[in-house]
Amino acid sequence: MATSNPTVFLLTVNGQIEGANFPEYDNLYCKYCFVYGNDWAPTSGLEEGITQIASKSVQSSHKLIWNFPLETTFKSTNPSGWPRLVVSVYGPDMFGNDVVRGYGATHIPITPGQHTRTISMFVPAPTWRLQKFMSWLTGRRPEYTDPKVVAQGEGREVTRVCSQGFVTVSFHIMTKDMKKLGYDTGPSGPANAQSFTSGLSTEEQ
């Protein structure tokens, strides 16, 4: 095969949406999707997914666990438009309407290795008080027309959001042929050690 002079590089994202911390809400589920640029194409794995509904346990409150695996491989020719993971969390409100509880996005880590990301979540806020009341009453809160908006910079200035909670995602990143194409994302010496120790420390935690 033409391994000696590759034309694309590959990025394998393994990991899982571990869980979330939404102090006020329960019975939530999470949708995820990847947003990537024009030069990227997924070669295997799921691009979108939806988790099971998780509820909080009695003992360790505040923590919702999904442990939803992510496994996708992208191929690309250009680091521009590096994939981003968009998660959006939904769950029932007090009237049982399925409403959005948070949007969040993070870039897939660039360096190979293990990473844990805690994504702060937010939802668009109603434009004014009455709207807020009405949306609470009808169970139709403001939502993004497309959750992918949160992974993009365009058009965000018109929105107001309020923060909600956190979603924890762990990634295991592998890359192939990036260096051969001239993109060096590998951690340098000291940074490597640091990430290693940080990995250890997270494990210890």
Next chain:
Amino acid sequence: MASPGDIREKLKKKRRALQETLAKNSDEDDIQALVPSTKMSKGKLQTTKQQELQSSEEDPGETLKRSFRAQRERKKRLLQKSSAQETHEDDGVEEVLSVQHHNEDEESAEKATTHSRPPTGSLRGHSSKTLHSPGSQHLDSFVTRRLEQRLKAARSRGETLQEREVPLEPPSRLQGLRDRDTVTRFDPEVDPDRAGRHDAPLSLGTRVKFREAARRTEKGIPTAEEAYNFFTFSFEPEPEVSSKKTRRKRQKQKKTEGEDEDEEEEEEAAEEQEEEDAEGDNQDEIEDHGEEAPLVRDEGEDLFVIEQSSYDFLEMRKAEYVGYKKLVQRDSEILFKPSFRTVPTSVKLPVNMKPRYLEDEGLYVGERPPVSLTNENILENRILKMEEGKKWFGDDGRIMALPDPIKESSTRPPLFQMEEDLDPALQTVYRKALKSKYANLYISGAADPEGDYQLDVDVSGLIFSHHPLFSREHVLGANIAQLYDQYLTRQHNNLTGHLTDKLHGLRSALRNMLNIHGGQSLSQAMQQRISEYSLEVRNTRQLRDSEQEKDRTLLKNIVKVWKEIKALRDFQKYTNTPYKLFLRRENVDRETDEQEYEDEILAEMRELEAESEEDYQRKLAEYKRQLEEWKLWRRKQRAKKKKKKKKTKGQSQDDTEEEDEDQDVSESEGPAEDEPSKPEPPDKPEFDFIEQQVREKASRIRRKPGEAILIPDLSASGNITATELCPRAEIARREDVARRSLFAKILYNDKEVSRTDSRALNSDFRVHFGQIFNLKIVNCPQSINLQVFEEVGTSSSLLAQVFIPVPEPTVLTGGAPVEEFEFSSNQRVMFDHEGVGSDVPLSFEADGSNKQTLLTSGKMSCCVSWGLGEDDVPLAPPLLQQPGGRHSGLDHFDAVTYIGASGLYDMKKIGEWATQSRLDPNDPKNASIMQLLKVARSGEVTAPDYFRLEQLQEEFNFVTDEELERSKRFRLLRLRNQEVAEFRNYKCVPALEREVTDKVFQDYEKRLKEGEIIDTKEHLDSHRALVAKYLQKIRESVINRFLLAKHHYLLSDVVIEEEIPSIGILGLNLFKLAEPKRPLKPQRKERKKVTAQNLSDGDIKLLINILRAYDIPVRRPQSNKPGQTSQTVIQASDWLLNQVQVRPFVEVSFQRTVLQTTTADGPNPCWNEELQLPFSAPNGDYSAASLQSVKDEVFINIFDEVIFETGVNDKDKGKSIHTRVEKHWLGSVKIPFSTIYSQSRIDGTFKVNTPAVLLGYSKERSHSSTSGYDISRSLSEGTFITLFITIEPQLVPGESIREKFDSQEDERLLQASERFEREAAQGYPDRPCITTIIDLNGKTVFITRYIRPLNPPQVLLDEFPNNPQEATALVARFVSLIPSLPDRVSFSGVCDLWSTCDQFLTLLAGDEEEHAVLLCNYFLSMGKKAWLIIGTAIPEGPTAYVLTHEQNRYLIWNPSSSQFYGQYDTFCPLQTVGCLVNADNVWFNIQEYTSPMTMIFDTTKANLWKPFFSRSFSHPGLSSVQPEELVYRRIDKAAAAELQDRIEKILKEKIMEWRPRHPTRWNRYCTTTLKQFLPKLELSGGRDMTEGHRLELQSLLGDNRISGFPLNLPFSEIRPIEEAVYSTGVHNVHASNVEFALAVYVHPYPNNVFSVWVYLASLVRT
């Protein structure tokens, strides 16, 4: 081997045995009832031991239980106390027992005192014997052995103690015990215990209360009998156990170290044994069997009370879980619950395998770790559920397991010792809590013992330069001392001398240079150097002069102050200061001195002269230059004036006058034109004046020649007048001074760490401390601060603060010099004695002038350095992180970075600066700057005269810009980023340059080039090609605008938010609730709209519901003609028989997908069928912009299905009949996809576009026009079809562009129009209202500007000079022949652009609006009353029609089809009338109905039509944007003929192409015949052809069955014609003997408008 169960069983057995023996013993004890407590204590002794064994390993649950019990017990005891029956004794015993144990734990000796009785010994022996009979089990024996050992040890100790103490202890021990005051000692022991337990679990406390209450009701108050029993050891088992538990707990509390005994067997054993023992004590044989029974029951009962209540509560909730089963069921699909039943071995093993037991085969198998059977089963079940689960099982069918890793024996020796003989190494050591450290403040390593850092602060003393208690003399003294100090330093530096030497050197050098070259022509460099030298000389001289002046003034000042002191001393008659000034005189040689003086003056004069000369020369040159300029200007001016004069000469003026005027002009114009003034010549320097100046200066700053040099010498050797001799005020001052003392506080990091001793203030205001403080520091030094305090009596006040910088780590004690730090304070102090005070104005003059204000100030001499440890190890931290801001840090930077940092990257300036400051080029410090300068000079890199922000940008550039430009990959990326159409969504730009092929750019480059080249091939007409280009350009600009606007977002674009329903809508919604769920007449409901982003091919379908058609032409019987064949007769009879007039079906073709309905019968068929056509967007791009630009059209064709019998097969007569089915095109409707997309649904009855002539068919009306109900229909001609078209799923049409276009309209008008439109939209949301539109330049224009009478082509008017009706029709036809191109398509639906009529005629393509405007304008010019109707029509949606008022009736014109309808025409496609527009006004429809039929078109009625311009806002007189006159190009017949040939050729080729498997024969004869018809058709305007035509054809073609029709199209491109021909399906006739006829006729109209006729016919020879 043995399971724990076994072990427990054995232990129990043993315990029972032990119990029996104990019971026996207690029987004995019963007899000897005198000493009951001893026995009991003995039992307890054993238990305590065993408790020790296990107490360390007690689990929390056990403790909790026990704590409950203990609490309960205590409460009970309290109750018992209150019951007042023998409580005292009861308590006594209880407490004694407790105390005993307490003591036991603490000191074994005391414990032994309780075991005074011999029987105990025998008992022990006995019990030990029972314990000695060990079980055969290994573990058991181990446990027992250990118990044994411990017992033995305790016993032996007890025995020895007994032996010792028996004689000492009196037999009546009980009494003694009672008398002891241990009770009081015990109480405090219990209380904290209880208190602690109470506040920890509060909720528990309440629960306990519950239980307690329950128990109380059960048990009641203890009776006397109980008390007696208690006394005589016949306790109820429960209290006994619990009391023990309390004890055990207490013991546990005392335990300091845990014994590491993990074996639960042992623990269980110990506990159970203990319990058994306790029961043994109770002598209750019955209780023996169910050892724990009472306990458990008791516990159960107590818990039951609580569980009951909670259980009730749960039952209440149970009703909520009705739907739970379902959930469980659903969960069960996902969740797996392993059963706990034993798995049969066969399942666990591979098929046909017998379990194999390795142990039986003699192999060693380790002991498996004990796992309960249930858990094991669950695990096995779970594993089996998984794939490959079987690999977890071994050959014997059990889960594979390693041997039990837990060691049977503890590897660590158990700790049995009591506390006092505990190994000291194991003692717990108490350490005080350490404070947390602020990590960042600490010096690293400071915390550990080695890294101690020491700062030595040496406070040697301080001197006041001013103090409030200074007397006037002191002030002067301080002054003189200061001046003298200054003098000394100056003297030391000797700047004057240096400068003088330098000056001499320079002068001699200069002189040498001049001498050597002696006036010869000097080289450039030499001249440069000379000038430099002289400049240097000048500078040095100036410096020296100023220094000399300073020296002199200083000396003068010293002398002056000394004189003042002397005067003051004389005046006040005492002396306060010891200062004495001597002036030493140093005589000089007068001769040489004078000589030098004169030389100096001469030299200076010479230099000055030279300088002034030079200056003069320069000035002169300047003057000359300026003069030259001035003269030039003058000359020019004069020339100008002369010219002017020449001009004016022509106007009869005398020369003299001119001359005068010239001067006048020059005078008047002079100042106005900013004439350069005539420069003044510079003055010659006056050398006399120079000399005078020099001499004056010399006498001022230099000592006179011959005058002795005065050297001042200040000494402090004078006497101070004794206090007694002083006046009173002075005495008071001196006393005040004596009273004061000073000390200094040392603050380290703002914390006082030390202070000096307080020292008295001396009369000379110097304080000497001389103390060194060694600060041992841990924190990083932030600040060292000395605070000087002044003490008067007991009160002290802060005088000043001295901040001392933290020393560098290299500054060490011993090597650090003592530094002086100045301080001052602005405190205001005033005295009534001689002290001058502080901040008080003070004057030494007699008249009080020249006041000065002095503040307390002084110098602190101290030294801070890092200490030296032993062996001279510096105790300084390795590196101090300097807190920012302490040092400015500028001195660390070299000049280049400094200058660069401050943004002065200017070579010139640096160069100037370097030359000015005369940097030492050899100083390594300046190396970088020198190099920079060298580079700047040598390479002629003239400093750029611009300012550079990113000076290093070039270094960061990867490649040069050209290379970047050349890179194909970057170009691709850039084009994509610019959203160039070809690359907008380009996927996967290759990673490497070489993979980008040139092919990618081909299209793009071609398009770029195409701007110039016109491709006539595609367009058949050069003019149209040009137009297409122009259109393309407009389109691009609009799209670019749109792309820009697309990046502007509104909240609604990003966030979906529920609109707040208004009250009206709420009411409607409420009303809706009452609606029937399934109404009888269902209506189409709005569907949910889908945004087009997540769609893909095949998701979108076009739904076409074909309902019915009216007035389809019917077959005409070809009967009554001569020459008909027999077959046609048969056919005719068939038709008569079957009444088959026509068998129509509908065929829908879209994007080359063709579907058809079933065939119906008759001219008014009803199909009611739904057809689904797939839709695929171009390039799979489903964005709104892309969808809108889809140009595809939906063709709905009506065909007649004709069945012919081809004849009967001869061989099987009558059995099989061969038929051939032919379809004959009857008419078509075409609807552009863009219309469907923007309308989202199209519903209505459409007029079918039928050919003017349909051979073989005729309207049904001609046959049966008698039926009465058809009146309304007969009013209109033609065929109609009812359709419903929509897209599934419903797509959101693209938003129109929101960008606000600039406009030249008046702002007021724009606002008014905006308001008008808004109000219209609010009141009547479904009526379109347009007041402003956007023209091709992208500017907003008011709509009425478009309406203006414009002349139609004169040719058209000339055609029917006498028939205005016909002329009108012709004009309308002309307009309709201009091709229609929806803006939506051309501009991706972003906006609706209106072109003016001339633009429209140039472009020859436009929307309905352009057609309507043109038609309206034509009508106006023809003298009709005409309006523009803005409304909606089918199928096009929002559109513009034209309304005319003629002969008292209103006519509605469809400008794109040249059709007109009466107001009451039911089949008028116009559905809604929004507003009317003419040149003067806009009227908005505010009538009830919108349909033209139900409306009144009288715009004067204000209640029906709302005018835009009313009385309040009158028409501002808007000029039209239309041209005054339209110029038409003449009819180009030659082009038409050429086009005609080409179209014919192309169509013929196409038809042959579409019939790939059949030969296509052309019937020339027919073709020529048809060709003759076509011009006639054109003349008649395509309307109502006479029957004659058909007859003629029939006669010509005789026995051919002919079917055909003419098609008429406006000409734009060839493709639509092809499509139209294709859609008729003529080519699909597959009969073998078919012939075709095709005739094309292009009728030219003015301005390159062509009407294309295509006559198509198929002939079948019969």
